[in-house]
Amino acid sequence: MSNMLQDLEPSFRTLRRSPVFSAAVVLTFGIGIGANTTIFNVVNGVLLRDLPFHEPDRLVMIYTHFRGNSMSASSEANFLDYRSQIHTLEAVGAYGYERWHLENEQEARRILVTRTTAELIPLLTFVSVAVILFVVAALASYLPARSASRVDPMTVLRSE
Numbered sequence: 001m002s003n004m005l006q007d008l009e010p011s012f013r014t015l016r017r018s019p020v021f022s023a024a025v026v027l028t029f030g031i032g033i034g035a036n037t038t039i040f041n042v043v044n045g046v047l048l049r050d051l052p053f054h055e056p057d058r059l060v061m062i063y064t065h066f067r068g069n070s071m072s073a074s075s076e077a078n079f080l081d082y083r084s085q086i087h088t089l090e091a092v093g094a095y096g097y098e099r100w101h102l103e104n105e106q107e108a109r110r111i112l113v114t115r116t117t118a119e120l121i122p123l124l125t126f127v128s129v130a131v132i133l134f135v136v137a138a139l140a141s142y143l144p145a146r147s148a149s150r151v152d153p154m155t156v157l158r159s160e
Contacts, residue, residue: 060089083119093120097136112136 015022050056062082064074074082074094083092095116102109114136 058090062092079117091119091122093117095120095132112139 015025062074064078076094079092079094086092093116095114097112097114099110100113102111114133
């Protein structure tokens with residue numbers, strides 16, 4: 001232990017002589033540790049943990065397939081048929097999203113609105129609904145900002 005303290009003593013002396021460099025080192029380590037912790041928490045929450053559903057092995061998603069298109073949204077009529085004709089499932093719910101225009105006197109915005117049927121909510125836990133809504137909200141704020149950064153605003157307003 002005394003050897004380690006003797007080895008660290010010149011390092012501490014050097015750090016005391018140059019406080020700006022010391023602050024930069026401490027800041028760099030802090031940012032590196034914080035970024036590493038954040039990335040680990042995101043990967044752990046999204047990839048490594050189980051899904052936040054009550055019984056994820058009993059949850060299925062039904063798609064409609066058309067030629068040339070791998071997955072498409074089902075229509076409301078198809079959903080009503082599924083709900084009335086599929087008896088092997090406990091419940092059948094649906095969700096969808098669409099873009100709406102929200103405007104007031106100062107500005108107009110396009111927002112992403114998610115709609116669900118009443119049967120879907122009991123199938124999912126509160127946590128999973130919150131995660132789904134957070135992901136949709138994040139995409140709804142990211143995608144328009146990404147596309148808006150590449151287009152002249154006056155051109156977009158004239159076309160709508």
